[in-house]
Amino acid sequence: MTAWAGRRLLLVVAHPDDETFGCGSVIAEAAAGGSHVTVCCATRGEAGELAPGCELGPATLAEARTAELHRAATALGAADVVLLDFLDSGMSGDAGADTLFGAPFDSVVDAVAGVVAAVDPDVVVSLDTAGGDGHRDHTRIGRATVEAVRRWDGGASLYEWCVVRSLLTRWLDALRATAPDRGHLQQGDRMNARPLQPTAGAR
DSSP states (O other): OOTTTTOEEEEEESSTTTTTTTTHHHHHHHHHTTOEEEEEESOOOTTSOOOTTOOOTTSOHHHHHHHHHHHHHHHHTOSEEEEOOOBOOOSSSOOOTTBTTTSOHHHHHHHHHHHHHHHOOSEEEEEOTTOBTSOHHHHHHHHHHHHHHHHOOSOOEEEEEOOBHHHHHHHHHHHHHHOTTOGGGGOGGGOBOBOOOOOTTOO
């Protein structure tokens, strides 16, 4: 018997791959401990970057990333995947009304709230509302999830998955050396990773 046994975890993210980078260990531990895990993804990641040398074949990028989302969720132990109908906003530029960042905030909150009500979770995890890695969609889905849970009367515990500042700094240094054109390097003030907090009693 573990602390997760019989509990329902809802993870709410912006794009396919957000469930794996960072949050993958949360899904895997909860699922292994007996939790029913649902991954809710707001977009299909159609504004993402295709890695050099990758071929999509007849699939679109959105189709390929959606398939990867389902395979990753299954591999990590998630029981369900729910896709919302927002478009990927990209890192910058105009964000249309159908995108996660460009849609009215209340419409994003309502979409997440519908999933929260359907899943009836004990624990909800989403992305850092303070800025994290600087992607505007990550911040948007985090803030919408916080508001959706606040409006819901189910009593779920709510957590934000945050990037530790020292790790983000090392990652950005590696990007500057290997991929200087990556959009994350242009986010500047949007980035607001969290400092590592010492545990109680630490010196």
